[in-house]
Amino acid sequence: YRNMPTFGSGTIRRFATNASEMKKLAARDFEDLLQCSIPAFDGLLPEPYNAVVMTLLFRTAEWHAFAKLRLHTDSTLQHLEKLTTELGKLMREFRDxxxxxxxxxxxxxxxxxxxxxxxxxxxxxxxxxxxxxxxxSLNLFTYKWHALGDYVRAIRLFGGADGFSTQVVS
Incomplete structure (x- = not known):
């Protein structure tokens, strides 16, 4: 990750020397790591493992892009639902x-x-x-993974995550 060039003035920032030792990560840090993961990991593993990792990273980035849309339609939510199912299958395949x-x-x-x-x-x-x-080993029995299945339903009920706030208004 350290060799990844930065992009824009604040879009993708320079990574720490060791990405696995980064502390106090903000959402933008996780997003930057995900966006740069495919070129960073491509070719590190022999086939067929490389293909498994590349497919998983691409689908994860695609899921993230659809999940953070500010405006959802029926077709984007249907696609996100299919991606969620596929992401679960890919994660289990990766774990195994x-x-x-x-x-x-x-x-x-x-x-x-x-x-x-x-x-x-x-x-x-x-x-x-x-x-x-x-x-x-990778533990998929956590709330984080369990909650992915409810994401589309939550968007249908409440809208995108940018559309509401828990801030108290007087």
Whole structure:
């Protein structure tokens, strides 16, 4: 990501040296990471894994573009509904492909946080337990993934996310 050129004065900003260690990300940071992900990841993995990742990234970017539209029509919502279903299938395919073909581990900052937690829970005298990185797989059983299925219905009920606010008005 660091080698990606910036775009415009505030459209896509320069990325940190290590994108996985970026902290306190705003929505625009996630959007920039998604928009630059296809050229950043293309060719990093051998086929057929590269095709799985590229398809997933493209569909995720397409879903994001449709979800953030300011004006929705019946056809855009129908397409978003189909994209949501396809995105779920692609995520399950990605999870299954990575679990069966790659050993994925927690990030260094996750390892450090886990070790700090273990040290504080068990005290310093027992804190020599698990010093290695733990295997980690993609967990799709989270609220974040579950809520994607309700997105189109919420847009139909309330409109796009830019059309309402929780701000108290006097």
């Amino acid at each position: 492909t990575t679990e069966s073909n790659f050993a994925t581990f927690e990030l260094p900052k996750e390892k450090e946080a886990r070790q700090r937690r273990e040290t504080s829970e068990h005290g310093k005298e027992n804190a020599g337990g698990s010093s290695g990185k733990k295997l980690k």
